[in-house]
Amino acid sequence: MPQYSDVEEVKRFIRETSKQTAVYVGCDSRQLKDKTLFVTVIVVHIDSCRGAKVFWKTEKVNKIKSLRQRLMEEVSRAVLVALEIAEVVEDRPFEVHLDINPNPEHGSSIIIKEAIGYVLAQGLKPVVKPRSIAASTVADYITAFGG
Numbered sequence: 001m002p003q004y005s006d007v008e009e010v011k012r013f014i015r016e017t018s019k020q021t022a023v024y025v026g027c028d029s030r031q032l033k034d035k036t037l038f039v040t041v042i043v044v045h046i047d048s049c050r051g052a053k054v055f056w057k058t059e060k061v062n063k064i065k066s067l068r069q070r071l072m073e074e075v076s077r078a079v080l081v082a083l084e085i086a087e088v089v090e091d092r093p094f095e096v097h098l099d100i101n102p103n104p105e106h107g108s109s110i111i112i113k114e115a116i117g118y119v120l121a122q123g124l125k126p127v128v129k130p131r132s133i134a135a136s137t138v139a140d141y142i143t144a145f146g147g
Contacts, residue, residue: 004055007081010042011088013053022048023089024127025082026097026135027074030143035060036070037146039139040077042085048093056142067107074099075115078135079122086124096124097132099140 022045042055119126
């Protein structure tokens, strides 16, 4: 599962899929010793039922100590990528998956309203846990291996 280096590669792939194909964008992060690793994924769910192709990219930045700042950076990165590919997604099912748990017992719930509001303000559809598989499962899996 190689990283994508060019968003045009992703756009070409999406253009070649059926209108039933769903596209999910998400981002997750992991704290390393002195860095924060972000993994942004684009999951192209073929015909919304036949498996998927995953495109992903990683970036390490200086460690972000604030949970709120790190989570909002995940949201921002997912939105940016979603906006980059939106023109080719057209009327296919399209969601931005957020690694945020709406349950107040979880730390990520602190940004639920602002994160959903930000995604909606960009004209995109936000999805949170437990349905946000692009962020909470796919990107999380890649972060576990250090990107």
